[in-house]
Amino acid sequence: MRRVLFWAMVLLAHASAARAATVIVNVGGANPVFSPQTITINAGDKVTFVNKGGYHNAVADDGSFRCAQGCDGDGKGGSGNASKANWTASVIFARPGTIGYFCEIHGAPGTGMYGTIVVQAPQALVATPGIGTSVALLLGCLLALVAAWRLRRNQDTSC
Ligand SMILES: [Cu+2]
Incomplete structure (x- = not known):
């Protein structure tokens, strides 16, 4: 965790x-x-x-x-x-x-x-590729975390 x-x-x-x-x-x-x-x-x-x-x-x-x-x-x-x-x-x-x-x-x-x-002017969050990629990675990580947590509630999980 x-x-x-x-x-x-x-x-x-x-x-x-x-x-x-x-x-x-x-x-x-x-x-x-x-x-x-x-x-x-x-x-x-x-x-x-x-x-x-x-x-x-x-x-x-x-x-x-x-x-x-x-x-x-x-x-x-x-x-x-x-x-x-x-x-x-x-x-x-x-x-x-x-x-x-x-x-x-x-x-x-x-x-x-x-x-x-x-x-x-500051660009919208999704308009900047670097930020968009990071957000996508983060969301993917969180989804994987939720999935892993549901499968094995007692074990340490990692992306
Ligand atoms: Cu000069």
């Missing part, structure tokens, strides 16, 4: 983990670009900017974030001032919308070194 509960919890954890993803955007390197330049994520996902070389930062057109070695106002002493250190900085996008951003050294909104993040 404990094993069944364990696996049910593993499946549930998997289902909730599938909701929030981390997407990497490479910053600079051989060329002063953000790569991929345009990404599409789901609300709640995290974008991690990784400086691959050069003097850069990542600044939202609307001022909602300004990041390099951390982000301005992150409460951890981070600074969005452009830096050539091998910095990484993460931003979580909670709300749907399209957010443009740029490097203050090599670009401006929509020109030069800039990028776009398309944040989609």
Whole structure:
């Protein structure tokens, strides 16, 4: 019985983990670009900017974030001032919308070194294959558990 509960919890954890993803955007390197330049994520996902070389930062057109070695106002002493250190900085996008951003050294909104993040609204549970699969697995597991429990009430069962 404990094993069944364990696996049910593993499946549930998997289902909730599938909701929030981390997407990497490479910053600079051989060329002063953000790569991929345009990404599409789901609300709640995290974008991690990784400086691959050069003097850069990542600044939202609307001022909602300004990041390099951390982000301005992150409460951890981070600074969005452009830096050539091998910095990484993460931003979580909670709300749907399209957010443009740029490097203050090599670009401006929509020109030069800039990028776009398309944040989609949260998708229905069944519309996300990863979650749907987990739910199906979990339901299958529970049905198997009920069937096994009816057959052998006194024995430990497992999926
Ligand atoms: Cu730059």
